[in-house]
Amino acid sequence: MVKLDSLNIVPQSIFIKGFDTSFYYVDAGRSLLFWKKNLLADSIEIVYRVFPFKLDAQVRHLNYDSIKGNYISQPVIFNRNSKGNNSTSLFDFGPINYNGSFGRSLSFGNSQDAVFNSQLNLQLSGMVGDSIQIAAAISDNNIPIQPDGTTQQLNEFDKILIQFKKKNWEVNLGDIDLRQNQNYFLNFYKRLQGISYQQENRLGKNGSNKLLLSGAIAKGKFTRNVFNGLEGNQGPYRLMGANNEIYFIILAGTERVFIDGELLQRGEDQDYVINYNTAEISFTPKRMITKDKRIQVEFEYADRNFLNSIFYASNDVVLNKKLKLNIAAYNNSDAKNSPINQQLDARQKQFLANIGDSTQNAFYQVASKDSFSISKILYAKSPHPINPFMDSIYVYSTHPDSAKYNLNFIDVGMNKGNYIPSFNGANGKVYQWVAPINNLPQGQYEPATFLVAPKKQQLVTVGSEYAINAQTMLKTDVALSNYDANTFSSKDKNDNAGYAAKFALYRQDKLPRKLQLNSLMGYEWVNEKFRPLERLRSVEFARDWGLNILPTPATEHLPKASIELRDEQNNYVQYALDGYLRSDNYKGARQTLQHNHTFNNVQLKTFLSLVNSNTPFDKGYYFRPTIQASKFLPK
Structure with a gap:
């Protein structure tokens, strides 16, 4: 018996010069050669091929040797098995791939003192240990300004993001963007500095669980500006903060701009440009501004009155492909004892404590x-x-x-x-x-x-989707909000809590000729004291019902029913009946008819809306027809 190689021999690849297979037997799996007859020669020549790996090697998911050097009590050491570090570069991350730039510069002139500048742009990717994937993007240009808002894509000057991944979990550290839109009453987009953790797990054969936890310091505060344009004036229009501030910095990329309810695109070749550092917006010739244009701008801006923290948690559970459950909790609060730009003395704190929730008079x-x-x-x-x-x-x-x-x-x-x-x-x-x-x-x-008072806003939502059968689904959402406009004061606390609920019943039925009938019944109730994080409905919801753009808060009831007939080519006709009732005695009913049909590369869209409203002071109706025809030209 002779051991030929440490790797596995490819079967039928061995050749021994001068001897046929009657002289020997080969165990290719163990790379062993067995002689059947005695040999008279003092040397032989053997030729064979091997696999590039050992087929019968032992493989383990985890073993002690792979984790003994990665205990939390020891610092993380990249390239632990290296016998020496011969690298002469400024950065050495071992097996982790990295690229970027690092610079130092000195600038001076006849009208300025010498200034020392620094620039850093670094990207990392690779593995930590034997199973954790790391990705990082670090940029620092040592300038306290936002990028120019003249293009659709933004390149930020200062950002740090480090991400760790392993199988079903993920951790993000640094400058993170938190966007949530699966909850009707808890819909928001925040730019934060902190940490987020996500994990997905399987629950049996058809179930799953998704967990999201986040804790961070908020970069800014959300606000909304509503104004009419000036005849022939394309801008710039100065925006204002939630407390009527006029000097602030808008967080880049957080703005949403609407004209007459239509969402606009940023860019010199698009609809508008914005100066984030001066909070000014200008419109391009593509959007001519008149006195009748209804302009709405939503954005987040840097609010540095108090240290502001955000905690968010959500959990989505899917059971048996029929039931989906979601629970989410949000907390945003100012640290009243940790002011930043606004330093308050004892008298000013007492003044805020005395005014209660009337912070507009502070x-x-x-x-x-x-x-x-x-x-x-x-x-x-x-x-x-x-x-x-x-x-x-x-x-x-x-x-x-x-x-x-x-x-x-x-x-x-x-x-x-x-x-x-x-x-x-x-x-x-x-x-x-x-x-x-x-x-x-x-x-x-x-x-x-x-004086800006410290605030606290909390919101909890519970939602569900239940498939009653293959054609019918019930969707529900319930929410509780708690908004304290002045945490210095113990007055006016009976109006902090608000409630809201919504349910909808959907049904889809197959009809002959490959048609589909979709029907909906729903109801929404929102308490007067309920405070969502951002805008709850469409930008021109109030105007569609004949109200002011920013109506006074009131308890709202919104019943809804609709029926739709659709074919395979997505041609459809839909009729809907909506109601809107407010606690200030406003009553409204809206009927809408929508139609979409495409034939011979011509698309015809029709939208007819009729609103009848009734208030203690007047009655009225609002009829709005919209017809759009378009033709697709061949390339």
């Missing part, structure tokens, strides 16, 4: 004493001219003995302030006090600063 009067200078606009205190027992007023003064106060006037709204602009001085506007009429203020300015 104008805190501030008057700082200053040294006299003829170039400054200063004011003197004067007794109240009508009631001496009331607080003093401020009067513009140039007298060195009385001009002691440097004031900052802000716009508090018409008939909410006691000061108006008087004249323009050399160094700014001068304001004067005006007497109220019938206790109604006649001005719109006050020497004050607006």
